[in-house]
Amino acid sequence: MNQPEAANRTAALGSVAHSRATFVTQGRLARVRGQNILFSPSRQAIFAVNDTAAEIWRSLEGGMPLDAISGEMARAGVDRLEANRHVEAALRDWQRLSLIRPHAPLSASAQEAVSQVVAIAGLNMRIVYPAACAFPAIAVFRHLEVRSETADVLLQLVEHEGRVHLFRDGDWVFSCSPDELPVMLKGQLLIEVLDRGAYELALHAAALLRNERIVLLCGNPGAGKTTLTLALMHAGFGFASDDVTLLDSRGHGVGLPFAPAVKAGAWPLLAEYYADLDAVPVCRRPDGRRVRFAVPKEFVPRPPAPIGCVIQLRRSRDAKACLEPIEPASALRVLLNGASARGQELSGTAFDMLTQVIGSAGTYCLTYSKLDDAVELITKACR
Template identity: 30%
Template sequence: MEAGSFQFAAADVSEPISLKLSEGVHPLLVGGRQALFSARGEKLYELNGTAALLASMLREGSTFAALAAALARDGFDGEAANGTVMELLCQWSAQNVVDATMSPSDAPGSWKQCIHVAGVDAAIHYAGAEQYMRISPIFSHLAHPISKPATCIDIADADGLTFVSCNGGSASVIGASQAAPFIKGLLVEDILAAAPPNIALHTACLAHRDRALLLGGPPGAGKTTLTVALSRSGFDYVSDDISLLGRDGRVQGVPFAPAIKDGGWALLRRFCADIAALPTHMRLDDVAVRYLCLTQPPPIVWMNAGWIVHLRRVAGARPELRKIDPVAALVRLMDEAHSAAGAATLEEMRTLIALVERARCFDLIYSDLDAAIEALSVLCAED
């Protein structure tokens, strides 16, 4: 444990967390039916009687206990009232319909974890020991003493829910199992916002003989599973999800702990014997993941890209590496690239072009994990 990275004290979350409709959200009657209008989202949400009751209370501000008590008076039993309130608050928070207000992060009782990742300095404040033990190991390899973090994330547990705010703003309402992926998402937003002059690529990154192997592909292509397996088969792990491309054409991974979806757990059991014992976390899209916590951060170095491989997993397919030209490789990378400005500049395009012209670019069609490992090991051994 690095000195100065953590601060401990007794937890203190004694004040009820205040809940209210977000600014610009208004209850409306449409043809005699209840609805919520979100000006920011430019959306209209139809409400049933239960949701309309809660929305009317949230218009002036309320608490979880008051909302559940109102449903109990409306005929719900205690468990059903709590469950309904929890479900609606999480749904409305994801839709930016409800905001929560919680105590500031510097109040006595917070457990503090300071991290540095991809140029972003952040402090995560946990409300108590259970929460800290559940979430902090996922980010512990990024621990770094920071006196003035640019990003401060506050987390509190109350009423069976988790509340997360960033830089003192309104808190989002999520399930406890969603906290770690949600925090990672906040950090990724900051990394992408701070990316210029670098370009963020939605690719995994492995190091092999001082060069980078970039793996891209659509959701479900097995990018993270294959990345972890390769890192146990002679490659060095750098990142499973995001890479940065610098102006000079070199790349660097964003070294979060790899997040393995449930489809990869059995496949990786022989590479990671303890994967079945790891805690399960839920992304906001209801995808279950387990994080392979890292004991130390991967080497943070800029590398030339030796290989760019776009994954295509096809059931029953024999492994096949198909060489693709720079134009095809560029199209695939642009589908998975991010520009903070919302549009690629000519300079960014030239940087991407230089990347695909210098690297060897392939599609990998595969079904079997071992066959994919062998194909990529042979490919990278050729150079």
Template identity: 30%
Template sequence: MLERSSAEMVLRPAPDAVFALLDGRSMLFSEAGQKIFELDRVGAFIWCKLAQGASLEDIYRGLAALGIDGNTARQFTRQVVNVWIDRALLEVDWRMPTDCVFSANLGRHRISVRAANRELLGRLLSPFCVSEQGGEGDIEIEAMMLDEQVILRGEDSSISRCDVEALAPTIKARVTERLIRSNRWVFSLHAASLVKDGMGLLLCGQPGAGKSTLTLQLVDAGLQYAGDDVALVGADGTICGIPFALTLKEGSWDLLSRLHGDRYDATHCRCDGVRVRYVPIPDAQNQCVSARWIIFLNRVASGPAQLTAIDPLDSMKRLIENAFAADGRLSQAGFFALKRIVAGARSLQLTYGEAVEARRLLMESCNGGA
């Protein structure tokens, strides 16, 4: 079981949440959500206690005095508190310890992550390749335990929660979303990114195409790692990966063991139930580069690996299908940035069944082969 948080947490009604009675029936009104929620007797008791500043332990004891056994009291209180947090009906306030914090530079932003204790901090470190102790950031996340779940708070006071096993993937997803929505980039691509001799290589493909596995192979072959999931694009057409630790699903764990032994055997569970392991790459690239190779992955059941040239216009169309923008649409600035990327790079489709063969073919191409 994870160590309990040493910081003090206070749960209280959000300023725009109102409690009222109508003909003896209890209800909540959310001004932000423009919705009314009816409460039963126990829910109303819990809400009023929180409004009075009671702790969860105080509420458990109060419910016991009403004849509700301890386990039922805890379970019901956790359920309603989770629902109210998800609906932004509750505010969560706490004061964090000053020595459980690290920072990292990603996508031209400084990320600061604070935790309520060191064990929680260790889990938060898992998806980061490089970090520094302490430091402030323009993107900040705090994490604290609430019973068996982790509560996360951003610098904008937004609150979310997740299971302990899903903490590292949740942090990665949350930071990635913030970077994608940053106005420092015109759009982003769903692609792994690597660097050879100062020039970028993009691996594009749908989930399951093998981007992360092939990225691991190419890093082992000598390419510099820059990110395995999202590449950010500047207005000048340069690309910048988000160098989180390389994320590998279960199908790649045998390869991981062959290359690194059991060094990275800690398993995390994403919110969709997929189990992953993280491989931090110490010398990960964190700078903007121009793309020289754009590789579209086409994974097949069997057959030899083949590289096929793709028409630049077709390449642009494919990249747009894998693009994200802060407002959900590609701007004219984004279009011209995309044009610069394609004009300066070779666009190729890689059809392959085995990652080892794909690695050999790509390295030959990067080294000046056909």
């Protein structure tokens, strides 16, 4: 086969592959003072596009098959291979930005699938994965699995041209790259629990168990909640959550026990506490940061428990470790930082519950630089 014939065959194969997929646009295109502007409602973002991309977008909006789009461009004088490349590049970018999505169910029945049902805060959710890209996500949620034929929510994942698409009860939610899937799926499971779960207040706090009571670790991003959580687990504390804890109407807490996502900078620090961490697959967050999930080797779901301690974390390089009591108003501010309530507004009932929690729990501020010092101080305070 000579070179022109090979090129034509490649173009034809690309067109056939594209023609099998149809896409739904998720944005709005406008032309303002000669500039094409795409608006993404889901991301609340604006993107400027050139005239070629704008024409491709309008064709997609009109329901034109992808091979017909590149064919129209070729009839307008664009080389067919170049036209295919323009279409493919636009589709890759727009899928990545969630500006377009494939039609459901995206031939999901043709993909070999595996599934798991996970239980979080009383909610059962079935996740169906394409077998080819189930790992490592399926392993990240393995400790939450339950045996159940029924589920409250169905989350179906479908692989298409290097992207993984999530459909919730048949409705498209997002697309991501395979290495982002564990992080994105964890985020969706959290949304499901916060939308449908029974609770008064969701706290941005890690939760550990000591003497049948919960120890809450609070702090701004970078304060070390995840690393300290894993270090305390190594010291014998029970694991309940490393990020979000729910309070019920009695002021008892239940952690959302997702596997802790350890950022790259903390990997060396945790070598002695989680010896196998360097063998865990690396995943990526949407912001590009790398994480590894420290999946609990042994996990037993626990009922809601009273709050024993609330500890605000302040990590500071070369600081002398100290654990000092804080007054009730400061403790309330710590718990309300990043908290969310059902209905978006903290009710009077929820506030009364929170003041009861603060009234009965020990409230402290922990300043530290070394994990061992922090673990020692917290262990003494929680005896």
